[in-house]
Amino acid sequence: MGYLFTGPMLLGVLVFTLIPMIFSFVLSFTKWSFVTGFDKIRFNGFDNFRQLLQDEVFLKSLGNNFIMLLAVPAGMGIALILAVIITSHVYAPGAFKVIYFMPQISSVVAVAVVWQVLFHPSYGPVNGFLSALGVDNPPKWLADPSYALPSVMLLMIWIDLGVSLIIYIAGIKNIPADLYEAATIDGASKLAQFRSITFPLLTPTTFFLLVTGIIGNFKSFALVKVLTDGGPAHSTSVVVYDMYQTAFVDLQTGYASSMVMILFVIVLAITGLQWLGQRYWVNY
Amino acid sequence: MGNLTLGKAIITLIMALLGIVFLLPFIWMLSASLKPEADVFKYPIEWIPQTLRASFNYHSVWFGKANFTLYYWNSIKVTALTTLLSVGVSSMAAYGFTKIRFPGRNALFVLVLATYMIPAEATLVPLFIIFRSTGLYDTHLGLILLGGFSVLGTFLLRQFFASLSNEYIESAQIDGAGHLRIFTFILFPLVRPAIATYAILRFIWTWNDFQTPLVFLNSKTLYTLQLGMNAFADRNGAFYSLIMAASVSAIVPLLIVFILGQKQVIEGISLGGVKG
Numbered sequence: 001m002g003y004l005f006t007g008p009m010l011l012g013v014l015v016f017t018l019i020p021m022i023f024s025f026v027l028s029f030t031k032w033s034f035v036t037g038f039d040k041i042r043f044n045g046f047d048n049f050r051q052l053l054q055d056e057v058f059l060k061s062l063g064n065n066f067i068m069l070l071a072v073p074a075g076m077g078i079a080l081i082l083a084v085i086i087t088s089h090v091y092a093p094g095a096f097k098v099i100y101f102m103p104q105i106s107s108v109v110a111v112a113v114v115w116q117v118l119f120h121p122s123y124g125p126v127n128g129f130l131s132a133l134g135v136d137n138p139p140k141w142l143a144d145p146s147y148a149l150p151s152v153m154l155l156m157i158w159i160d161l162g163v164s165l166i167i168y169i170a171g172i173k174n175i176p177a178d179l180y181e182a183a184t185i186d187g188a189s190k191l192a193q194f195r196s197i198t199f200p201l202l203t204p205t206t207f208f209l210l211v212t213g214i215i216g217n218f219k220s221f222a223l224v225k226v227l228t229d230g231g232p233a234h235s236t237s238v239v240v241y242d243m244y245q246t247a248f249v250d251l252q253t254g255y256a257s258s259m260v261m262i263l264f265v266i267v268l269a270i271t272g273l274q275w276l277g278q279r280y281w282v283n284y
Numbered sequence: 285m286g287n288l289t290l291g292k293a294i295i296t297l298i299m300a301l302l303g304i305v306f307l308l309p310f311i312w313m314l315s316a317s318l319k320p321e322a323d324v325f326k327y328p329i330e331w332i333p334q335t336l337r338a339s340f341n342y343h344s345v346w347f348g349k350a351n352f353t354l355y356y357w358n359s360i361k362v363t364a365l366t367t368l369l370s371v372g373v374s375s376m377a378a379y380g381f382t383k384i385r386f387p388g389r390n391a392l393f394v395l396v397l398a399t400y401m402i403p404a405e406a407t408l409v410p411l412f413i414i415f416r417s418t419g420l421y422d423t424h425l426g427l428i429l430l431g432g433f434s435v436l437g438t439f440l441l442r443q444f445f446a447s448l449s450n451e452y453i454e455s456a457q458i459d460g461a462g463h464l465r466i467f468t469f470i471l472f473p474l475v476r477p478a479i480a481t482y483a484i485l486r487f488i489w490t491w492n493d494f495q496t497p498l499v500f501l502n503s504k505t506l507y508t509l510q511l512g513m514n515a516f517a518d519r520n521g522a523f524y525s526l527i528m529a530a531s532v533s534a535i536v537p538l539l540i541v542f543i544l545g546q547k548q549v550i551e552g553i554s555l556g557g558v559k560g
Contacts, residue, residue: 005376107510261406
């Protein structure tokens, strides 16, 4: 009976995750394009991985992924401050949760299209505003290789803020109120209370958001694809985007699978490292 | 106390202003969707349009050459069926893993847990090949199956099933009910709030999914709204008022679902701490 209930899910896991993952692992050691048929698969050992280490676009994409990670703690910091304010210092906290959650429920395509227009170098409202303030040469944002990545990161923070905010608010609500009462009686300031009660007791939440945030960041694709198509000059390309291009546009199935394996190992390593490191700073 | 409330009011006001700035892109989008094209880039921005062209804009998006209605229908179909399938498969698995004892249960659960660490992006290429050789490529069925067998729902729902007392099951079993009966008529109604939470989250994620349809669909007539929107934006690159009308249209169903199920969404996110 147990197999009947769990069977469909187990079958799904097997067919849609485990078998593809093994397949992907095997393909990463091949030179193959899916258009040529299975009989043309040729094993080439570690050649793909050796080639990846010299592939400038791939290394650039991987580097961009690491730079983008900065958006995770930045967004979490903003979310934490807003969460503290919203839980105890405003009227109508529910309305604020909805406001900051808006970008998260809006489709990434719609959001990306709007920002493309807002960031338009010559007639976008953002630069219109900057010119009105007297900025002579406002940045070209998504069209400028040195501003494109920061712009994408800004949008990532804007989109994901709501999730971290809601999770932080839930964490704050779990902190026993008498801790704050005792601290207030002892004359601790709000800032001191934040430093010695709120922040330490939220470390499990922070840890959780950091791990999921970093993993989510490595998987970012849709925003990059719709917003910039990896450009200009690969300045916003990321591993998953490069993988998509290699597999479905350049049709290099084997080579793309090697990229996937590197992505998988990185995700696994981050999770493992965090897991090991957490006992040094997380209070449960 | 009077002082304290005044402080709270001031902070609320400041936060509200920040909130408006945060929402400016949406306000701009709505405002641009109501204007004639010539006014979209006027500076200073006309937040409240001087000339209204809303009915023309929305009419051209919905009934123009863009097939927008078809994309909308495709999205509704795929999203609704994915959500249904996913709720069914996940709640059954959650019940099985918490309420039925069977050999290998824990090992199998650990296996499912482990696959959760595999990013969906890592299986796109092999799945694409598998789908092509099984005829699932370029079908809605393929998308529905992929979304319907996601592990996340099992995790979310498992917590709720685990919190239900086993006495319900034991007393039902004494009355001669089997697991199928117990699941359908006793436990399923009890976990309805949890099911609603997961269903709403799954609905939002599926509606917004861009990556899966992009990889697994080819025919324009099968496009979901996200792909359709993207194609529409590319084709109408010069008509921003129309693009904004399309964007507003794409967000409206989510806004409705979110407003109706706001409590569930927020609870689900904070409980499971989930995304994707």
